[in-house]
Amino acid sequence: MAAVTAVTVLALSALSATAPSVAAAPRTDTVQRSLDRLVSADGLPAALASVTTRDGRTRAYVAGVGDLATGSKVPRDGQVRIGSNTKTFTAVVVLQLVGEGRISLDDPVDTHLPGLVRGEGIDGRHITVRQLLQHTSGLPNYTKYEDLQPRPYAPRDLVDIALRYEADFDPGARWGYSNTNYVLAGLIVEEVTGRPLAQEVDRRIIQRLGLRHTYFPAPGDATIREPHPHGYHRESADGPLRDITEMDPSWSWAAGQMVSTNSDLNRFFSALLRGRLLPDAQLAQMRTTVPADYFGRGAGYGLGLVSRPLSCGGLYWGHGGSFPGYETRGGATEHGRRAAHLAVTTQPTDKTVTQRLDATVDEALCR
Incomplete structure (x- = not known):
């Protein structure tokens, strides 16, 4: 496993040539540096993110390697299992x-x-x-x-x-x-x-918003259709990383079965908060929250929508998801003006690492 770890550290931030509509991040970008640290310091196989600015431009970030067995590049804006x-x-x-x-x-x-x-x-x-x-x-x-x-x-x-x-x-x-x-x-x-x-999800949301890289896997479909980083799992804190990319996801169904990309999630949450998917009355109900510190200090849970405070003031809205092999964090600011999502290719077992994921999202939304 030492050889795999060496490949992970040495191959930081490899970029793929896919998704040309999403611009690559410059090396000096603070979000890029945060992803690099998640790989080099925290030992995550790969991290990838997408940040959409007020003017609608989207920038993609990657760090690590997409496949530990081959050392292949991380697909820029690759598909991941988005869990919850x-x-x-x-x-x-x-x-x-x-x-x-x-x-x-x-x-x-x-x-x-x-x-x-x-x-x-x-x-x-x-x-x-x-x-x-x-x-x-x-x-x-x-x-x-x-x-x-x-x-x-x-x-x-x-x-x-x-x-x-x-x-x-x-x-x-x-x-x-x-x-x-x-x-x-x-x-x-x-x-x-x-x-x-x-x-219903496909007809009412995916097709309506043009989420070209988002889908609800069919029963028994264990693969991920488009370019994607491999997902990994450790049985114990010091155990080897095991590739669990291919898995029948039906055990999570309406609670966590879907596959998407960070940029598609940005588009979805921005459109939702801008009122493109729900009438005002239903969106207001969705955003009516109860305290849910499970998602972090100051978080609230509405109807399938989580609010979290931003360090620069105000709130952002999203959800986040855990699925074996993948962890996603992110959301959009009020009225969907900015959006950011981050995915890593193993579920962190250290709470401080998860907090760093949230801090990276906060950094992307506040700058």
Whole structure:
């Protein structure tokens, strides 16, 4: 493994020739230096970022190597698994259906999924759609209790896993992050529309915004379609990095299954905050938050949307995502005027490294 580490450090900031519409960053750029440090000092295989300025220009950054086995370059603005950023896409579809009068945020889950949500301290007649989207339902998080193997899962398999465990708290009593909430939100979309969630996300968001490098993988699709850095995982803090790029992502479904690029995420969150995806009333609901220090000091959670304070004043809005092999951070400022997203190719186990990822996003949005 020492040879791999040497390749990682020596190949800092290799640039690919892909995505010509995204400009490369100069070596003296502060964001570039932050990515270089994440690789050289923190030992991450690769880091890549995209920053969109007020005038709509986007600059791409890369550091490290895209494949530790070959030492290949990091694809500039390459695709990554975006994890829980998927939740924002799911929430937007639900809120579009609210705007169309087909769902109410105060509907009990049982209105759309009668009899499905039952368990110890769990009753879908007393949990609302709003509580699903805001993580105030009290439903147990199925990924917390089960070590899910990379195999195909149906969404209801995931719900069944969650319902083996008792409720974390009474609905509305407090905030608690649970992937189960978004699996149920996705099932509600399918019940109301009569179409697969992936089709609704594609039709209502991806095609509408022209997100050419974003997609919802089909069941059993373990690959990443376009140029991408490989994703890695360590079983222990001092263990070797293992390539886990190819994986069936169905265990995360509406909570975390999607693939995208940093620049597409910039476009998505900017468009959302500019009102291009939701009516004003639904966007206001989405931005109504409860405290969620899980995402950092001063963070709030709306309906699939996270607010975080900026060091230069004000807030930025996004989500972030963790998926085996990848970690993403980022968002857009008020009204979507600036946007930045950062991805690294292993999930940091050191909290200080994660804090440095957030600090890099803050730096990009504040300068």
